[in-house]
Amino acid sequence: xxxxxxxxxxxxxGPIVRExxxxxxxxxxxxxxxxxxxxxxxPIPGGSRNNIEQMDPATYLTTSYYEKWLHSAIKGMLDAxxxxxxxxxxxxxxxxxxxxxxxxxxxxxxxVEQARARIRRPLKSPSRDLPxxxxxxxxxxxxxxxxxxxxxxxxPRYVRGKPGQVTRYYGIYDFQDAMPAGAAAPPQPxxxxxxxxxxxxxxxxxxxxxxxxxxxxxxxxxx
Amino acid sequence: MSTIHTEHQIxxxxxxxxxxxxxxxxxxxxxxxxxxDAIDAIVRxxxxxxxxxxxxxxxxxxxxxxxxxxxxxxxxxxxxAELGFxxxxxxxxxxxxxxxxxxxVVVCTLCSCYPWPVLGLPPAWYKSYAYRARVVREPRxxxxxxxxxxxxxxxxxxxxxxxxxxxxxxPERPAGTEHLSExxxxxxxTRDAMIGVARIATPAPAAQR
Numbered sequence: 323x324x325x326x327x328x329x330x331x332x333x334x335x336g337p338i339v340r341e342x343x344x345x346x347x348x349x350x351x352x353x354x355x356x357x358x359x360x361x362x363x364x365p366i367p368g369g370s371r372n373n374i375e376q377m378d379p380a381t382y383l384t385t386s387y388y389e390k391w392l393h394s395a396i397k398g399m400l401d402a403x404x405x406x407x408x409x410x411x412x413x414x415x416x417x418x419x420x421x422x423x424x425x426x427x428x429x430x431x432x433x434v435e436q437a438r439a440r441i442r443r444p445l446k447s448p449s450r451d452l453p454x455x456x457x458x459x460x461x462x463x464x465x466x467x468x469x470x471x472x473x474x475x476x477x478p479r480y481v482r483g484k485p486g487q488v489t490r491y492y493g494i495y496d497f498q499d500a501m502p503a504g505a506a507a508p509p510q511p512x513x514x515x516x517x518x519x520x521x522x523x524x525x526x527x528x529x530x531x532x533x534x535x536x537x538x539x540x541x542x543x544x545x
Numbered sequence: 546m547s548t549i550h551t552e553h554q555i556x557x558x559x560x561x562x563x564x565x566x567x568x569x570x571x572x573x574x575x576x577x578x579x580x581x582d583a584i585d586a587i588v589r590x591x592x593x594x595x596x597x598x599x600x601x602x603x604x605x606x607x608x609x610x611x612x613x614x615x616x617x618x619x620x621x622x623x624x625x626a627e628l629g630f631x632x633x634x635x636x637x638x639x640x641x642x643x644x645x646x647x648x649x650v651v652v653c654t655l656c657s658c659y660p661w662p663v664l665g666l667p668p669a670w671y672k673s674y675a676y677r678a679r680v681v682r683e684p685r686x687x688x689x690x691x692x693x694x695x696x697x698x699x700x701x702x703x704x705x706x707x708x709x710x711x712x713x714x715x716p717e718r719p720a721g722t723e724h725l726s727e728x729x730x731x732x733x734x735t736r737d738a739m740i741g742v743a744r745i746a747t748p749a750p751a752a753q754r
Contacts, residue, residue, distance in 0.1 A: 330654030330705060331682045335675035338690060339553060344668045346592055348555045351566040356666075357587040358570055360633070361579045371656055386555045387657070387672050389562050396569055405572045413568035421559040425571045430580035437583040441590060442632045447622075448709050449637065476707045478654055480681065492637070492710060512708060514639075528685040529697040536708035 323472050324479060326379035331480040331523070352388040359395055361437040366398030372474040372500065373397050448496040449512075456511035456539065462488045463545035464515060466537065473500030477541050481533075484521050485545045489534065490514035497538050511539040552674060596665035599630045600713055601734035603640075603663060605727045608718045617715065618642055625663060635662035635711050641704060642715045643741070648699050649714045650688065650741030652680045653706040660711035664736055671740065681705060691742040714741040721747045 329335075347353040359370070366373060373394035374382070382390070399405045417423060458464055468483045469475070476498050495512040515537045519527035556562040573579045603625055607614035617624035621638035625631060631638075638660060641649035653659065654677045659667040670676055680687045684701045688694075695701065704712045716738040722730060725748075737743035 327655055329674055329678040330652075332674075332678040335673075335678050338670050338673060338675045338679070338687065340670045341668070346666050349557055349563070351558075351560075351563040352555070353588050353592075354570055354584060355566050356591070357584040358566075358573065358579060360587045361583045362573060363578060374656070383552070383674070386552055386562075387669070389556070392562055392566055392569070396565065399569065399573070404576065404578070405569075409572060410568055413571055414564055417564040417567045417571075421564060423567075425567050425574065425581070427581040428574045429582040431582065433580040433583040434586045437587055438590070440633070441587065441595075447636050476655065478705065478707060480654075490639075495709065498708065512710075514710075516702075523682055526682070528683055528701070530699065531684050531701040531703065533681050533703045533705060535705045536710055538708070 323375060323475065324470060325375045326382045327375045328479050330478045347388075351392075355388045355392045355395065359391060360441055361433065362395075362399075363436070363440075364399065364402050364404055366394060367401040368500070369474065370394045370398065375474060448498075449492070450494040450496065450509040452494045452509055454494050454509070454511060456491055456513070458488045458511075458513060458539070458542060458544075460488050460491055464488060464537075464542040465545045466515075466541055467543050469541065471499060475499045476536070476538070478535070480522060481517060481535055484517055486515040486517040486521070486535075486537075488513045489516045492536070495538070497540070499538075513537050513539070513542070515542070553669075591661075591666055595661060597663075597734075597736035597739065598731075599628075599665075600660075600663035600736070600739045601731045602628055603630070603713075604715060604734045604739065605731035607640075607715055608730055609727050614715075621713070630662045632662050634658070635660045637710050638663070639710050639712050640715050641702070641712060641741075643717045643744075645717070646699055647702060648688075648695055648741065648744075649702045649704060649712075650680060650684060651704045651706060651712045651714060652677060654678070654681055655705075655707055658706035658711065660713050663713050664739055668736075688742060691737065693743055714739050716743075716745050719745050719747040 374390045377393060465485045466481050466483060469477060490513060492512040494509045497507040497510050501507050514534050517533045519531040522533060607617050617640050621640040625638050643649055657667055657672040659671060681703050684703050706712055733745055733748060735743055738745045
């Protein structure tokens, strides 16, 4: 979707603010939101990124990073049917009444082992061993198709319609864009494509600069 | 009454975010899906174990072992796994070599993709709207703000992590480090150099033995 999250090339966000101490988490709830997402063995329907991209643009801009994660986690658990609106509202009311109350601890060493394994094991790559012939050999001149899918896409706006050159072939990968309900994402050849700064930004481009993006084959057409 | 927030203003204890997090955590615990000690273990792993030291170990090995370096550049995932690193947000790793004429820098304009197994979780600036918006359009200006001035003859390659490939930069080994051990080299490597917003300076003579 042509959402606010698609920020490449935008103006107006000012200087890049760097912190002196760079804490990974600024508040304890951020720690917990991050870890809840890592340990919960229930996938978020439609994916976490999609949930975040569907946020109202003004809300997206004015919420912090882990507030977006929290929004996505709650929506995901509701959508997956793991929790209900009613029980969520009751819990929120309970903690609003006693904001300093801690969550009652429950320990389960088996879940600890599962969680550790989940982050550390070499997860299966979304690549596929399929007899698909890539259409664009390395070195091919290509053009990005002018696509504006309404759902989740990995094709940033700033590169649509632009010519580039295939520089690497990565293999066959599951397509990550949103598919119509019920349809499986078809695996496709995935490439690294190089785009000249001048092509992307015209006279505003900085000297001798290029951008590389990963392109599924359906994003591309021959130049 | 609503307050105008920015991405940099983070709600504190007792905020709605805090309360909603407690509510979610409590419900998932009650349903037997998660446990308090599993949450603690994951926090500990990312706060203490999984960080840029892993990436620095990979870089130092590549600096001292040309055969390893070739493997690292041709199949990053496998070469990094040889040193024991891999997993979530690093299932398909691509390592980009900086040279005297090529400088690579990594971003995720659409969200916050970052190679966790080798660099840990990203710093706030990497996830900021400003970095995401700007580094693809004005990489030289952004690098200058990080204190890195590169001559025009150096090609700047910005890698936008828009698929599931995760990118890490192999910085140039600084001059004057021929006498250093692999461990000493590892200690020179910075996270920012592996993102590509810094180079690694020759260590000051005082630091040399």
